[in-house]
Amino acid sequence: MDRRHFLSMLGLGAVGLTLPGVAQADILKQAAANPNIKPISGSWFEFQHPGGKEGVYWDKDLRQFTAAQWREKIREISETGMEYLVMMNVAAHGKAFFDTKLAPKFEMGCEDPIETVLSAADEFGVKFFVSNDYWGPDLDAHRMMTDRELGKKRNQSMEEIYKKYGHHKSFYGWYFPNESWLDPYFCDFVIPYVNECAQVAKSLNANCVNIIAPYNIKKEKCDDYFVRQLEQLNVEIVAYQDGVGVGATRLEDSARYYENLSKAHQKAGRSRIWADMELFYFEQTTHGSLLPADFNNRIIHQMEAISPFVDKILVYQYLGIMNKPQSKAHAGLRGETVRLYNQYMDWYNKQNFK
Numbered sequence: 018m019d020r021r022h023f024l025s026m027l028g029l030g031a032v033g034l035t036l037p038g039v040a041q042a043d044i045l046k047q048a049a050a051n052p053n054i055k056p057i058s059g060s061w062f063e064f065q066h067p068g069g070k071e072g073v074y075w076d077k078d079l080r081q082f083t084a085a086q087w088r089e090k091i092r093e094i095s096e097t098g099m100e101y102l103v104m105m106n107v108a109a110h111g112k113a114f115f116d117t118k119l120a121p122k123f124e125m126g127c128e129d130p131i132e133t134v135l136s137a138a139d140e141f142g143v144k145f146f147v148s149n150d151y152w153g154p155d156l157d158a159h160r161m162m163t164d165r166e167l168g169k170k171r172n173q174s175m176e177e178i179y180k181k182y183g184h185h186k187s188f189y190g191w192y193f194p195n196e197s198w199l200d201p202y203f204c205d206f207v208i209p210y211v212n213e214c215a216q217v218a219k220s221l222n223a224n225c226v227n228i229i230a231p232y233n234i235k236k237e238k239c240d241d242y243f244v245r246q247l248e249q250l251n252v253e254i255v256a257y258q259d260g261v262g263v264g265a266t267r268l269e270d271s272a273r274y275y276e277n278l279s280k281a282h283q284k285a286g287r288s289r290i291w292a293d294m295e296l297f298y299f300e301q302t303t304h305g306s307l308l309p310a311d312f313n314n315r316i317i318h319q320m321e322a323i324s325p326f327v328d329k330i331l332v333y334q335y336l337g338i339m340n341k342p343q344s345k346a347h348a349g350l351r352g353e354t355v356r357l358y359n360q361y362m363d364w365y366n367k368q369n370f371k
Contacts, residue, residue, distance in 0.1 A: 059101025075337030262295025
């Protein structure tokens with residue numbers, strides 16, 4: 018499932034998870050002591066959720082953030098050990114988050130949120146993958162990948178964004194947010210879309226590092242045809258959505274999918290494989306607002322399943338799902354988001370990460 022399209026699928030998504038035949042306390046103890054579990058290296062990041070009701074608990078808070086609060090939030094995230102942030106979108110609902118003739122400006126509590134977060138990322142050593150999209154009237158990924166006029170608008174926005182913000186050392190690369198799905202391969206229009214975005218990105222900065230995040234890994238078929246597709250894909254990082262939060266992937270199956278995908282990437286010898294791991298569950302099981310899952314009951318097991326097969330684990334997402342206690346830049350629900358922050362940091366601080 019592509020969470021950016023807000024479709025509903027049945028499956029595991031609840032806050033708790035019980036594996037049959039094994040005591041939950043024993044599972045947690047074993048997972049917590051596993052030295053091979055990778056930490057969370059970064060998160061998706063948005064100024065406003067692109068659509069639907071999923072971000073209802075944090076959108077208002079983010080809309081009212083001052084420049085000081087955006088800086089504080091970047092500092093807060095950096096304290097968790099995360100070093101990468103993936104900007105979901107530079108536009109939403111027909112409006113842009115920066116001054117441009119391409120669209121009216123989204124009214125926020127901060128005059129230039131993109132400048133603010135990139136400046137803060139410079140200060141705190143965080144790397145940003147900057148988005149180039151959501152210029153369309155809706156979230157139709159097929160249309161945004163194939164419509165030539167939208168493509169021209171996207172390319173123009175990249176030139177404007179890089180001219181305006183490219184001086185920041187935190188501007189690490191680009192995120193191409195119109196996500197592809199595996200069925201079991203990439204659709205024919207996906208590779209031309211990604212490669213066109215990459216061509217524009219490299220023309221602006223040949224050293225940029227770019228990322229995409231495909232979904233529907235349960236349909237993977239990592240045969241020679243898929244390997245050839247990976248060989249044609251001009252992108253440095255592919256961060257597959259694990260699909261556990263939306264219920265598209267059963268937790269007990271995710272390791273097998275990532276193992277197969279990892280082998281395909283090794284054969285292709287091109288892009289690195291990362292994970293886009295989901296921290297949430299749906300308030301109404303398969304739809305509605307996103308709520309923080311429980312670290313001890315679920316998230317640690319997602320990390321354990323993924324870790325052997327990916328270079329980095331990114332998450333969707335810190336904003337609105339995790340908050341430091343007494344944060345001056347709180348976004349989202351109070352108790353649940355602080356609970357997840359405390360759970361993760363309690364585990365993280367017991368590890369020997371360098």
